[in-house]
Amino acid sequence: SKKTHAVKLRATIEKNCFTESIGKIKEHLEKGDIYQVNFTHQLVGDCCETPRSVFAKLIAAQPTRYGVFFETENFAICSASPELFFSLKDGDLEMRPMKGTCKRGRYLSEDARYKAELRSSEKDRAENLMILDMVRNDLGRICTPGSIKTSKLFDIQKLPTVWQQTSTVCGKTDASLAEVFSATFPCASVTGAPKIKSMEIISDLEKSARGVYTGTLGYVKPNREASFNVAIRTMVINKVSRRASYGVGGGIVWDSNAESEWEESLLKAKLLEFPTVSFELFETMRYDPQEGVYLLEEHLSRLRASSEYFGWPFEETIARNLLTNIKSDEALRVKLVLFLNGEFKMKTSSIPDFGGLVRLKFAKRPIDSKNIFLFHKTTHRKVYEEAKKGTKECDDVILFNEKNELTETTIANLYVEMCGKLVTPPLDCGLLPGAFRASMLSKRKASERVLYKEDLVSAKHIYIGNSLRGLQKAILCF
Template sequence: MSVAVLYSSEHSAWVRYERPRAIFVARRHEEVPALLAHLEAEVEKGGLHAVGFLAYEAGRAFDPAMPRACCGDFPLAWFGLFESPATISLGPSKPGHALDWVSELDAGAHGRALERIRGYLARGETYQVNFTHRLRARFDMDPWDFFGRFVSRQPSPHAAFLDTADFALCSASPEMFFERDGEEIWSRPMKGTAPRGRWREEDEALARGLAVSEKERAENVMIVDMVRNDLGRICLPGSVHVPELFRAERYPTLWQLTSLVRGRTRESTAQVMAALFPAASITGAPKVRTMSIIEELEISPRRIYTGCIGVISPGRKARFNVAIRTVLVEKSLGMAEYGVGGGIVWDSDPGAEFRETRIKARVLADPEPEFSLLETMRWARGEGIFLLDEHLLRLEESAAYFGFRFDQKALREALLREISAACGMEGVLRLTMDVAGVWSIEHRPLPGPSPCRVSLALSAVDAADPFLFHKTTRRAVYDQARAQVAGVDDVLLWNGRGEVTESTIANLVVELDGELLTPSLACGLLPGTMRARLLQEGRIREDVVLVDDLPRCTRLWLINSVRGWRECVLAGPVPGSA
């Protein structure tokens, strides 16, 4: 039984189509236009929904000048006619194992292909080539379970799932191909990528850098012009416009640069598809010649990758994604395939372009275990919550970073109610908040003063881990560091560059050469609320503190908002000490 699941912007929910009345498949180019026209007629006549896809290689169906590419046994087009869908909830994703993905291209082969592209660019045959390749893995799990984990890793309003007897499609595409509602039609081409930062300021700086990058803007505007031109073929004169240019969109593993192109059309959806397909963002410019170059250089067919998946609905409505971030599961072979690529222009750096394909493949990693944001706050009768504004600001920034819902006003009121109703004169509030913005508050006694002996951790932390910069319930790094060292009260962490970062529960301040220093945030540590206050007041200064500097430090303190300043003694061997 064929099943399709799409995210519906109209319902703001997942919808499930099942038990199709009929299935239509095209395996030859000349069959595709008639199939689309027939589907559209059936949709309007019978109030049905046509859900399915076009493979990238279907492009020649609409323009005989495009290369006669073949995608083997995979259909050029597949659509089912369904009754109205049911709204569903995906629910929590089921655990699974990581797949062993193998690339068909290594960095060397990728670089050699880019050199050939530079030749075409030098001769003026193309201005940009979207060069791609495939990753493959053995696949031995339920495609639906895989899809659940996949979209939890990269939530997207353009995600889609299609399960047939022969294959399954699991798409977490962030890119809209086009959407129409009656005469209104719009497209949001995506061109330009940057990695996510580790904390708010770094993350926002990378987003700003993407939005102002001359290279990324030039590539984006080139694609926008192609989309404007394609829409101009089927839109009413003067109706095509660009209301939004160069918007940086945030996803869990990367930033993407998008623009919005709108117009008005009276043409059928089949005619719209003929004018627009394949999407300009995944071919290059000019489209037809560049597709011939792609056909020459890419070593395997794209099939669903960079095609489109979507639905044609009654009332002249349609919505399709660009099938990137999409896994094709071939059931009979027990194999999965995933495409990655990027736009290549004259000044593209081969190493950077290959690294970008690795960034785009990060979504294939299994999702991190679910976690909550965490804050621990000291309160006292008559004094309120110490550094409440700083705690709420940090929580707000982490919520924005991870995409958690957050109502600061409501939470502030709840915290103040908690301490007004609490017994005793002082204590600690432990707050956890999940992705839906639902919080839980626990009361704990305030820990008393105690001696503090610390030792260096036995292994380095990874300064690239974004979870080091946010206070969450995901604490395995800290728990493991504590478990490896016995006989001390806490452990000092350090990174692969030999830079001290923090302890497992507090920030670090050292006295070195007469100055009070705290390790720099970029070393890989939590931006503590008390640390922030002391930096703001100028009482401490941020700098790199090396493990080798510790023997020269005259005093050490652990600081946090619950215990304040705790002077500590470094136990065990210290590098550089005699």
């Protein structure tokens, strides 16, 4: 899929140096000097695009209310921060510290599992609570006594590449903007507890200055109204040298694991690789004059799951009405498209003659099972189009992943008869959860099993299946 590789970044710290620093932080933790410290490092690279283009890609990859683009003659700051430092309006001061991160899943059930793991993580909750207490303490210096309230605790926020845990605290104040900054800056979520000692350790261990990273960017309006972000997910571009830097890091506590902290810090740069292609979701179905739309519930369920995963509006009643009000005396191919704004478009056409035996070949190259577009039926079909190139002597190709596990064909799920029973590759291998496949599994007409090329070579029967074609017999072409 298309990537946002405007900048190819590399770490400025070796992994073993990172691990060594975590060890030194743990020594401070053991002595009781600190309870937590936010340890960061810089990724750097050469920028081959304009700063405005980089900012546009960052925001496309991670839409946020707190994004900021700031440009001078010599440098530009592109911030796609999801974290509010503080907002001030009508004497109401709100802060929203962010602590606790885990990756997004590739499909809805996997995504929900990761979210649940973050929600139940004692480590992440403890970190979040520690930072929240510090923020409340900071606000206590400038807010009216008794006015400080925690309105949201351990809220899980969905971002394109990660789940993020956030808490919200607010209070009443008549402090000036300068006094607000004096009491709260830098944000507790990017320093540690206690703040002063943590900052001393950060100064000692971090190999390079953070610059604007973990600082703040925002605006001030008349009548004491202001909003500032915490400058994370932020790239600084030197316009003279074309050098770009991007800070990453995380909170280190006693039970932190150096390996997972290293991986989590790099995960936060993942939005720089997030696909920024535009696409729609769609379903292809079979309409029968007597029965209506075949596997209607399975199709709606998949469309509902994908729209929830991507955060798109989905009015199921409208979709259902469109599909249940088709009137025709002949069988039809029905395509229902869901757009980003929640609108639907439906198109019907005659069902083509699918012929007899389907001739299959193995694809030339593996697919990447981490590619989220494999798990959702979208109009972005590049992975399938690439796989079918130069395969005119067969009807379709069988895809396989980086572990050589078979997945599907470009238009259907794959089935193999083994010991008199049908088996199909598991979803985790990297494939579309077909509506026909869902029906076969729920009726126990097929079961899941990891398959390899040799399984197909020795198989008694091979089939492909989707809701338009049903189950079709297939053969391997060599």
